[in-house]
Amino acid sequence: MDLQGGCETDEALAKWAVGDLLSENLEEFSLHVESCPQCQARLAEMEVQTDDFVQSLTMISLADLSKAEAEMEIASKAGTVAFVCPMPANPPKDFYQATLNPPCLLGPYEVRGLIGRGGMGEVYEAKHLRLDRSVALKVIRGYRLDDPTSHDHFLKEMSNAGKLDHPNLVRAYDAWEADNCLYLVFELLEGKSLQLLFGQEKNQTLNDVMDAMVGICAGLLHLHNLNLIHCDIKPSNVMKLSDGTIKLFDFGLATGAKPGKYPKRLGAGTKGYMAPEQEKGDGAIGPLSDIFSLGCVLKFMLKGVNAKCREESKSTELRDWESLAERMTKTDPRERPQTVAAVCAELEKRKRGKIPGWSWQKGSWVAALALLLLGTGLVFGPLLVRPFRDALGPNEKNPPGTALLPKEGNGEAKEDPLERGTPSKNSSHEKVKSEARKPFVMKMVTIPAGSFEMGASVGDDAPQENEFPTRKITFAKPFQMGTFEVTVGQFTEFVEATGYKTFAETSGSGGWKASTSSSWGTQNRDYNWSSPGYEIAPTLPVTMVTYKDANAFCAWLSKRDGQKFRLPTEAEWEYACRADTTSIFPFPIEDRDSYCWSLRNVKETVYPRPVGIRQPNPWGLYDMTGNVREWCHDWYNENAYKQSYETAPNGPPLGSLRIYRGGCFMDLDLFLRSSHRSYIPPDQVLNNQGFRVLKE
The missing domain is CATH 1.10.510.10 (Transferase(Phosphotransferase) domain 1)
Structure with a gap:
């Protein structure tokens, strides 16, 4: 210990003041300073250079501690709630100011509380008031509301989120603006x-x-x-x-x-x-x-x-x-x-x-x-799928390979609605080709002229934002709609006649086989319309066709028959689906399983059934809801219904996503409603996606 006239040196006093003095006699040093008036006076006059840690401690206020406590609480939730991002290195003064003040309302949502915040956004737990659904609602951070770059980033995130539908990606439900606040709504993750x-x-x-x-x-x-x-x-x-x-x-x-x-x-x-x-x-x-x-x-x-x-x-x-x-x-x-x-x-x-x-x-x-x-395509070998006949139940009168049609009450196979023979044993694309020799006649139903209210039905407790506002649409002339969805047998004839190759066959990406929970269950580069991940037959609806593939079929059929065939617009589709009904579904809900194939009756056997074996709607159209989803002509726009039908009868002039309607074998009631609108990229290849034709 250095002493100066019995007292410590200035250097030692300065180190002792900030806790940097290393000495075996530290206790003795401290006792001396505490009892020595001269050392205390020298300390009072000394400008001690505190280190960074001490300086940071002296700057902490009670308000800072409260803010830190709040931030720690949010950080502790980061492991159980999505969307928490790191703090910026130098947060602005209003960094801790929340954008919303829950409980409050934002559009159709009741905002309940802050879940987490990041450098750009804040996420709140909210509830859709009409759908009674808990969601995660994301908004731009308050201090970034006037930042055009943040605004553009958020708009891009909204656009990207709308394209995604995969079980391993968080799903977006809604995106809108209310009270000058952009918001994006996701599933609430647990x-x-x-x-x-x-x-x-x-x-x-x-x-x-x-x-x-x-x-x-x-x-x-x-x-x-x-x-x-x-x-x-x-x-x-x-x-x-x-x-x-x-x-x-x-x-x-x-x-x-x-x-x-x-x-x-x-x-x-x-x-x-x-x-x-x-x-x-x-x-x-x-x-x-x-x-x-x-x-x-x-x-x-x-x-x-x-x-x-x-x-x-x-x-x-x-x-x-x-x-x-x-x-x-x-x-x-x-x-x-x-x-x-x-x-x-x-x-x-x-x-x-x-x-x-x-x-x-x-x-x-x-x-x-x-x-x-x-x-x-990295693992090769046969893909084992449960044959379609397993779900329908083969018996002596319907041995494997011929039990592709459901049985009547007497156990006999129901008549083929397309007047085609059922496939023989070991059904395959080659067998379909050999049986599809007689040119098919596309069966059509005449849809009468008339009017209907397009959009969410009165009394529907699950309407979607894109189904509003409802609008009255009138068709001055009748038109004809395909009685059934286009089948594998019909598409086979088109392929044989033209040598056409679908997008799935030429892209090298194949297609996606649906699961019970997602259209994007399994991708395989070998999946296409003739090998969709389940055993095919002429009477099954064709799937794994893109919007372009469906239009190519319509163009060929128009040329072959000398008449104009095309995909229906979504207005034409909904009018034909409703068939003069105004209810949520085009059938009595208690008789749902008599009219459509959905997840309720296919259970784990997620693949389509032969067309025309459920009851038709009041105008004689089969499988308008369930079985497979159906391409429509229109581009998708969530605000399409805000424009008068007369100004855009064919839907929006531009877009990146195409409309499909009708739900499918893996869907439940929400997607089976007459008013439900869905959309995917036009080149998407799914084995729950098909189409039917309209004849002008």
């Missing part, structure tokens, strides 16, 4: 984020790592197929729901581009998860950027695997996982796996390796991985 599961709880296994990777990859495949790049994949943007489903969300930074023409953008993303080309702006942002971010997430998860699992796992297997993460996060994009499909192939290798801790007997994620890989 679960925990990967940030919480692997970063705080740290009780996860390698099985959980695989679950997360499979789910994220499935969602990314859908995004990339739509030419969208997420640009902000990180643990806090992925949730594991209570049922085990993995959900990727927050599309605020998502960017769209054509393959090979990806944009450059600097610094938009989250540090630690952005690819170098994204952070530095020195390269194009594309699918490889998302793969880098996913690799960072994988690294994060591997660090959060519980100690017991690490001990039980072989070091070589863990190194394999770490090696995959390293390759996904290479600085040079050319050295990373080049597609999400390639990452899926790596996951398949690990599945075969049976890393300890993985629950092979459960089979849920294993099946998901296998189907995901089949969708990319």
